[in-house]
Amino acid sequence: MKLASWNVNSLKVRLPHVLQWLADTQVDVLCLQETKLTDDKFPVAEIEAAGYQVAYSGQKTYNGVAILSRHPLANEVKNNPLFPDEQQRIIAATIEGMRIVCAYVPNGQTVGSDKYAYKLNWLASLRDWLAAELQAHPSLALLGDYNVAPADRDVHDPAAWVGSVLVSEPERAAFQALCALNLTDAFRLFEQPDKVFSWWDYRQMAFRRNMGLRIDHILLSPPLAARCTACIIDKAPRKLEQPSDHTPVIATLAS
Numbered sequence: 001m002k003l004a005s006w007n008v009n010s011l012k013v014r015l016p017h018v019l020q021w022l023a024d025t026q027v028d029v030l031c032l033q034e035t036k037l038t039d040d041k042f043p044v045a046e047i048e049a050a051g052y053q054v055a056y057s058g059q060k061t062y063n064g065v066a067i068l069s070r071h072p073l074a075n076e077v078k079n080n081p082l083f084p085d086e087q088q089r090i091i092a093a094t095i096e097g098m099r100i101v102c103a104y105v106p107n108g109q110t111v112g113s114d115k116y117a118y119k120l121n122w123l124a125s126l127r128d129w130l131a132a133e134l135q136a137h138p139s140l141a142l143l144g145d146y147n148v149a150p151a152d153r154d155v156h157d158p159a160a161w162v163g164s165v166l167v168s169e170p171e172r173a174a175f176q177a178l179c180a181l182n183l184t185d186a187f188r189l190f191e192q193p194d195k196v197f198s199w200w201d202y203r204q205m206a207f208r209r210n211m212g213l214r215i216d217h218i219l220l221s222p223p224l225a226a227r228c229t230a231c232i233i234d235k236a237p238r239k240l241e242q243p244s245d246h247t248p249v250i251a252t253l254a255s
Contacts, residue, residue: 001096001227001253002027005143005216006237007104007199007246011035011064014244015043017237022050025234027250028070029095031102031143034244035064042066057088065091065102065144083125090126092133098224099137101130103144108165116165119147123174130181134221142183142219145199145246148175150185154214156195166215183219186231186251198233199246207238218251227253 004027008014011032022030030052035042037058047054047068057078058064065088067073073093080090092101103126108119134140148171152158161167179185197212206212220228230252238247 001029001255002250003029003031003100003141003143003218003253004248004250005031005033005102005145005218006248007033007145007216007244009034009036009244009246011037011043011066012041013242015046017240017243019046019050021234021237021248022052022068025250029100030068030248031100032066032068033064033102033104033145033246034062035066036061037064055091055093057091059086059088063088063104065089065104067091067093067095067100067102069093069095069100071096080122080125080129082129083122085122089122094137097139099133099140101133101140101142101144103142103146105145105147107147108171111163111165111168120170120174123171124177127174127177127181130178130183134181138221139223140183140221141224141251142178142217143249144217145215146175146217147215148172149213149215150175150217153194154197156197156211156213161213166213178219182222184222184225186218186220186225186228187214187233187249189225189228190231196233198249200238202245216246216249218249220251224253227255229254 052068056066077092106119109115198216200207200212
């Protein structure tokens with residue numbers, strides 16, 4: 001069983017990339033963020049033709065999340081019931097006995113801004129909701145663009161990012177609060193090369209120079225962490241023409 005997460009930064013633009021990647025990788029579940037489509041524009045037919053069922057929650061121009069699955073989806077939930085929000089940032093479903101939560105965490109803009117406060121409140125409410133979800137669903141995976149680089153080794157140049165959004169101590173503390181629910185960062189279950197990232201700015205030839213951050217994550221509850229045999233970041237889609245600025249993260253679970 002392969003679970004993956006990918007911020008596609010517009011599904012309308014990146015749909016050919018997604019369909020080709022699904023065909024190449026045959027992942028079982030793919031969580032998408034920043035689909036940037038209203039629900040009436042979501043490409044259901046194309047995704048179903050590729051062999052995937054889909055649950056989605058979108059809005060015009062911004063945000064938007066979706067879960068694509070080769071297996072049936074049940075008990076779908078849109079958004080965090082503890083955090084009323086017009087922004088479409090969370091969708092959850094049960095797949096093959098696993099609770100899959102797809103999340104697009106707010107960026108936060110700048111430390112100290114109103115959007116930064118919104119981000120921290122959003123993350124705190126996510127933690128509270130997940131605590132209840134874990135009671136009902138011991139096998140749970142939280143996949144998404146967290147907009148948090150958990151540690152300095154997840155940043156290409158930590159000194160250059162000091163005091164910046166995505167790496168600030170309150171954001172990292174919020175990430176650790178999620179982990180404190182007994183969730184494990186799948187990528188760090190394994191020995192990994194240095195300077196492996198999931199996001200690179202479009203500017204300054206950042207991808208070519210590997211000036212990136214690891215801000216896309218898969219957190220697993222104990223039953224799923226025990227089944228996890230690999231977790232990688234697939235850089236190939238970032239090399240395509242007109243790519244997303246993010247690239248997929250994939251966790252492999254034993255049956």
